[in-house]
Amino acid sequence: MTTAGRLTADDNLFLVMEHVVDLPVVNQVVWRLESDVDADLVNRLGDGLHAGRLSRLAVRTAGPTRDLWRSTPDAGVVETSDVPVRRGGEGDWARTQLEAPIDSVAGPSWRLTAAPTSDGRVMVSLVFSHVVADGGAILAAVDEAVRGCPRPLEVGRRRPLTDSLSLGRAAASAACEIVRTRRPSAPREARPTATDEPFTCPTIAVTVDSGVFDATARDANGTPNTLFVALVLGVLERSGRVATGDDVRINLPVSTRRDDDLRSNASSAATADVTVSAGRYDDLSALRASCKEAYVRRERDVDPFVSTVVVAQALPDAAVRRLAAGAGTPLCLASALGDLPASFATLGGTATGPVAMRSTTVGASAAQLAAAGGGVSAWSSRTPGVVTLCFAGLDPLAIPDRRRLTDLVLGELGRWDLRAEVWLD
Known part of the structure; x- marks a missing residue:
C-alpha cells in the first residue's frame, strides 16, 4: 500500500x-x-x-x-x-x-x-x-x-x-544526473508578442464511432492509439506551428500507478521523435514505430527533467521560480486514457454517455502561455461504441479561440474520413 x-x-x-x-x-x-x-x-x-x-x-x-x-x-x-x-x-x-x-x-x-x-x-x-x-x-x-x-x-x-x-x-544525486546528461538547449523560435490579457485555452470534445475509428487505424497499418497521435500531430500542423519536414517531439503520458496506490500523481512521459510527413495519412507504420521506441526509451533512460523536478523539491520558492523561468509546456501531447470503467462512465446510472477529460491552465495571461511554447494537447478515452477525443489549444497566437480550434480538429478528422459529433466546444 x-x-x-x-x-x-x-x-x-x-x-x-x-x-x-x-x-x-x-x-x-x-x-x-x-x-x-x-x-x-x-x-x-x-x-x-x-x-x-x-x-x-x-x-x-x-x-x-x-x-x-x-x-x-x-x-x-x-x-x-x-x-x-x-x-x-x-x-x-x-x-x-x-x-x-x-x-x-x-x-x-x-x-x-x-x-x-x-x-x-x-x-x-x-x-x-x-x-x-x-x-x-x-x-x-x-x-x-x-x-x-x-x-x-x-x-x-x-x-x-x-x-x-x-x-x-536525492537532490544531490539528481543534480549529478542533470550535469551528466545535460545537452545544449534548443533555441526557441522567434514569435510575435501576445497580450497580458487573461486567456482561457480553447477546448473541443468530439465523439467518433469506435468501430470506424479502429478500422481506419487498421487500414493505415496502425493502432487506435497511433491514429490518435496522428490526429493530434495533424491538428498541430494545421495550426501552422509545424510544417512538413519538421522534427517534432510528441509527449505520450504513461501511468506508473500501482494497485492500491494513493499517490495524487503517478505518471511519466515517453517522448516520440517524429518527422512531419504527409505519408502518415496512407501508412502509420513509421509513427507507430516511433511511439514504440519512445516507450522502450522511457524504460531504459533517465529523463533529465525528472532529475530537475527532484532537485526543485529541495529549493526555496525564489530559486524554483528562477529555475522555472526557461521551462516550457509540451508542443504536442497525446494522452490515451483507454477504456473507462463502467462505474466511472455512468456514475452509477444505467446508461453511458460521452465523457470528456481535459487539462488546461486557468487564470494565466496570453503572454505567459505564448512564452511557455505549448501547442496542442489532447486526450482520448473509450466507452462502449464510442471514442471521445478532447483537444486543447495552448497557443493563444496560433489557436486564439474555439472557432479556430474547431476548424482545425474537424478539418483533420475529415482528412481521415472520420465523422465526428461535436458535443462540447
Missing part, C-alpha cells in the same frame, strides 16, 4: 506551477448522462469523494523538506442546480465550472457540479487541481465513490530531519 504523507516530486511540480509560477493546471471531467442521474445520486457521489482520496490539501513547509498532505474531508465542494442547460450551451456551462476558483492549499481543491439539460439529460462536471489528482487518481476516486468503498488519505509519521536528509541525498 502506498501512503501519501508528503508530496511526491510529480505533485510538487504541479504545486510549483500553481503557487510559484502562476500557471495553475486544472483538470476537468464532463459527463452528459441520462436523466436517472439526479441530484441525490450526485450528492451521494460527492459524499464518497469527500470520504476518499480527494479529501486532501497541501501544506507548504520551510525547506529543505517536502510539502505535506493534510487529510481534509471538506477539501471539495458539491453543488447541484435546477436551472436547465440549453441545448448547444453545454460548452459554456462546462467552461463556467472550469473557471471557478480551485486551490490545492487553501481549498477547495475540487468541485463537483451538476445541472439538467433542456433536452432531458444531465450535465456533471468534476474540476480538480492537478496537484491533488492526475487522470489515474480521478478514475480511482470516482470508481471507489460510486462503489461505496472510498479510500481516504493515509498520512505517515512526520520525520522532518529524516526527510530533509533523504531529500538532500
Whole structure:
C-alpha cells in the first residue's frame, strides 16, 4: 500500500506551477448522462469523494523538506442546480465550472457540479487541481465513490530531519544526473508578442464511432492509439506551428500507478521523435514505430527533467521560480486514457454517455502561455461504441479561440474520413 504523507516530486511540480509560477493546471471531467442521474445520486457521489482520496490539501513547509498532505474531508465542494442547460450551451456551462476558483492549499481543491439539460439529460462536471489528482487518481476516486468503498488519505509519521536528509541525498544525486546528461538547449523560435490579457485555452470534445475509428487505424497499418497521435500531430500542423519536414517531439503520458496506490500523481512521459510527413495519412507504420521506441526509451533512460523536478523539491520558492523561468509546456501531447470503467462512465446510472477529460491552465495571461511554447494537447478515452477525443489549444497566437480550434480538429478528422459529433466546444 502506498501512503501519501508528503508530496511526491510529480505533485510538487504541479504545486510549483500553481503557487510559484502562476500557471495553475486544472483538470476537468464532463459527463452528459441520462436523466436517472439526479441530484441525490450526485450528492451521494460527492459524499464518497469527500470520504476518499480527494479529501486532501497541501501544506507548504520551510525547506529543505517536502510539502505535506493534510487529510481534509471538506477539501471539495458539491453543488447541484435546477436551472436547465440549453441545448448547444453545454460548452459554456462546462467552461463556467472550469473557471471557478480551485486551490490545492487553501481549498477547495475540487468541485463537483451538476445541472439538467433542456433536452432531458444531465450535465456533471468534476474540476480538480492537478496537484491533488492526475487522470489515474480521478478514475480511482470516482470508481471507489460510486462503489461505496472510498479510500481516504493515509498520512505517515512526520520525520522532518529524516526527510530533509533523504531529500538532500536525492537532490544531490539528481543534480549529478542533470550535469551528466545535460545537452545544449534548443533555441526557441522567434514569435510575435501576445497580450497580458487573461486567456482561457480553447477546448473541443468530439465523439467518433469506435468501430470506424479502429478500422481506419487498421487500414493505415496502425493502432487506435497511433491514429490518435496522428490526429493530434495533424491538428498541430494545421495550426501552422509545424510544417512538413519538421522534427517534432510528441509527449505520450504513461501511468506508473500501482494497485492500491494513493499517490495524487503517478505518471511519466515517453517522448516520440517524429518527422512531419504527409505519408502518415496512407501508412502509420513509421509513427507507430516511433511511439514504440519512445516507450522502450522511457524504460531504459533517465529523463533529465525528472532529475530537475527532484532537485526543485529541495529549493526555496525564489530559486524554483528562477529555475522555472526557461521551462516550457509540451508542443504536442497525446494522452490515451483507454477504456473507462463502467462505474466511472455512468456514475452509477444505467446508461453511458460521452465523457470528456481535459487539462488546461486557468487564470494565466496570453503572454505567459505564448512564452511557455505549448501547442496542442489532447486526450482520448473509450466507452462502449464510442471514442471521445478532447483537444486543447495552448497557443493563444496560433489557436486564439474555439472557432479556430474547431476548424482545425474537424478539418483533420475529415482528412481521415472520420465523422465526428461535436458535443462540447
